[in-house]
Amino acid sequence: MLLCGIINELRKSKDRSFLLSFFFCQATDSRINSATAVLRGLIYLLVAEQPSLMSHVRERYNHAGRELFEDVNAWVAVTEISINMLQDPGLKETYLIIDALDEYMTDKSSLVDLIGQQASVSSHVKWVVSSRNQPDLEESFTKANSKVKLYLELNPKIGV
Structure with a gap:
């Protein structure tokens, strides 16, 4: 609910000169876990908000077609597309929000590593990630140069 509130406030912002892309993880739905x-969803919303970014998708799509997003190499493809988009010189200030990172199952460490790496690359791309306390996730974000942790539990050591 916290991230829903943050997204709503960002959407209502009077100075809407930035991009907003978000994804809500859900472990029980195999289509989105x-x-x-996650990256496919973030890419989709980025392109919807800044259509010029479609060139990064089109470049790969012209070679692979629909399978680009569905075959066994889909992770590699969406990773390359997202990195190219985030490094695009015309990219506006961008907020990427992922809710409930602890809820998805497949390739979690790959995504967390990518976020950690990309969080340090550009100062105009901000990542907001929510998760239950999980030491492996926290450890993976050590690569990020600037980060803020917010614990909402009364006692962060209990990991509720």
Whole structure:
């Protein structure tokens, strides 16, 4: 609910000169519980908000077609597309929000590593990620140069 509120406030912002892309993870739905699904969703919303970014998708899509997002190499493809988009010189200030990172199952460490790496690459791309306390996730974000942790539990050591 917290991230829903943040997204709503960002959407209502009077100075809407930034891009907003978000994804809500859900472990019980196999269509949206993988790293590939998360990036695919973020890419979709980025292109919807800044259509010029479609060139990064089109470049790969022209070679592979629909399978680009569905075959065994989909993770590699969406990773390359997202990195190219986030490094595009015309990219506006961008907020990427992922809710409930602890809820998805497939390739979690790959996504967390990518976020950690990309969080340090560009100062105009901000990642907001929510998760239950999980030491493996927290450890993976050590690569990010600037980060803020917010614990909402009364006692963060209990991991509720």
